[in-house]
Amino acid sequence: MRELLLIGIGAGDPDHVTQQAVKAIRAFDVLFVVTKTKGTDELVELRRHVVDVHRDRAETYEAVELADPPRPWREAPDYPAAVARWREQRTELWEQAVATRLGEDQTGAFLVWGDPSLYESTLAVVDEIAARGRVAFTHRVIPGVSSVHALTARHRIPLNRVGRAVQIMPARLLAGGMPPGVDDVVVMLDARGTFASIDPDGLDIYWGAYLGTPDELLMHGPLADVAQDILAAREEAKARKGWMFDTYLLRRRP
Amino acid sequence: MRELLLIGIGAGDPDHVTQQAVKAIRAFDVLFVVTKTKGTDELVELRRHVVDVHRDRAETYEAVELADPPRPWREAPDYPAAVARWREQRTELWEQAVATRLGEDQTGAFLVWGDPSLYESTLAVVDEIAARGRVAFTHRVIPGVSSVHALTARHRIPLNRVGRAVQIMPARLLAGGMPPGVDDVVVMLDARGTFASIDPDGLDIYWGAYLGTPDELLMHGPLADVAQDILAAREEAKARKGWMFDTYLLRRRP
Numbered sequence: 001m002r003e004l005l006l007i008g009i010g011a012g013d014p015d016h017v018t019q020q021a022v023k024a025i026r027a028f029d030v031l032f033v034v035t036k037t038k039g040t041d042e043l044v045e046l047r048r049h050v051v052d053v054h055r056d057r058a059e060t061y062e063a064v065e066l067a068d069p070p071r072p073w074r075e076a077p078d079y080p081a082a083v084a085r086w087r088e089q090r091t092e093l094w095e096q097a098v099a100t101r102l103g104e105d106q107t108g109a110f111l112v113w114g115d116p117s118l119y120e121s122t123l124a125v126v127d128e129i130a131a132r133g134r135v136a137f138t139h140r141v142i143p144g145v146s147s148v149h150a151l152t153a154r155h156r157i158p159l160n161r162v163g164r165a166v167q168i169m170p171a172r173l174l175a176g177g178m179p180p181g182v183d184d185v186v187v188m189l190d191a192r193g194t195f196a197s198i199d200p201d202g203l204d205i206y207w208g209a210y211l212g213t214p215d216e217l218l219m220h221g222p223l224a225d226v227a228q229d230i231l232a233a234r235e236e237a238k239a240r241k242g243w244m245f246d247t248y249l250l251r252r253r254p
Numbered sequence: 255m256r257e258l259l260l261i262g263i264g265a266g267d268p269d270h271v272t273q274q275a276v277k278a279i280r281a282f283d284v285l286f287v288v289t290k291t292k293g294t295d296e297l298v299e300l301r302r303h304v305v306d307v308h309r310d311r312a313e314t315y316e317a318v319e320l321a322d323p324p325r326p327w328r329e330a331p332d333y334p335a336a337v338a339r340w341r342e343q344r345t346e347l348w349e350q351a352v353a354t355r356l357g358e359d360q361t362g363a364f365l366v367w368g369d370p371s372l373y374e375s376t377l378a379v380v381d382e383i384a385a386r387g388r389v390a391f392t393h394r395v396i397p398g399v400s401s402v403h404a405l406t407a408r409h410r411i412p413l414n415r416v417g418r419a420v421q422i423m424p425a426r427l428l429a430g431g432m433p434p435g436v437d438d439v440v441v442m443l444d445a446r447g448t449f450a451s452i453d454p455d456g457l458d459i460y461w462g463a464y465l466g467t468p469d470e471l472l473m474h475g476p477l478a479d480v481a482q483d484i485l486a487a488r489e490e491a492k493a494r495k496g497w498m499f500d501t502y503l504l505r506r507r508p
Binding site for chain 1: 262271370408416419433
């Protein structure tokens, strides 16, 4: 039967790739490469580089590009329906590619930044294709070093405090400030610098961008003191590179 | 100067080791091996195995055993003071070992299960030694695949739901039930089967033990239906192996 591998390749540093991921990279027949409309060619190139490093030149493979349909604007009329249509378009595109480009006894792979379980849609799309039942396949998930752990490693800090909880959340949920009962929060997908709009009193921030790559940026300090510096560093880097991947930990001081 | 490496080696499967960890394993001169009083010889053996797999036989190294002082009982008189003494004993032991067993231009390593940032004390002890300032060293943290990501990968589930937060916490904090505002919770360090003592209504559980090893156990389902089966499987496996490492995700059904 067809097999799909969702391979977590770590958070930017090609050396984050695990032995298990290397074996999976050496084993696939077809690589599915999801491309967005703009700005992330460098991310596609980095993934190709990870494959090239670990795969023999002689082991040829087919690369199938899946051009992500443009996501609807948040201001679109009937946004939920537009998102549902967008998701279905994407699912159909992938389903078609699996059915027509992957032989019945072949293995296809998706390379996923960080870990495939964390704020990542590849697994959800694969589950949708499986639920539709029009093409038969099995799938496996290869865990990776997530950007959360890359962030704490580079700052050399623990993620949790002894006996305490940690929350990981999208930036939208931070708009109202720190969640109740939790003093350590990792924020993902913050395109708008939400950290600079909350009450900074008593909070430290540990911020990282392009973790594990030569462009890596690290900053930390009391949120009140460094929020504006981080905003400026984000803007400068984003203008220079055309894209920004960052994450941060907010930690309430004891 | 002396360097200490805290190497995350992933959650049980030797193939979780990253390229970065392999390079670090090949580079150290002295391996510090923390041993507990009972039941975890197998974990020490597994770590030695990870070193042996990735290091040439010819590259000899020194292994320094650090026997963890017995942790005080929770019922001990003046428990906080007893824990403080225990921590200081441990810090002194490690400090002494780094000062006397690691040459001034040598690299020492600690192998850490999962990721060094998550419910793991090695980094805290190293920070304490640094703060005391009696022995000079630098240190680096090599991130690893944490048991959280190993769990979700083996169950082939996302960790978060779209737009929602995830909380990671020790079992003690689960005693009162699910935390407010969060529908996805990963619980660590649950020696007492706390999942079976909370209101199971509307919750699913995804449980895993000895993740990534040949002894791996996976169970999932509505908490109300499977909690007792998981408790039984835990007890049986713990009796057979002498130790238990497990973790689980509690997920509120939509």
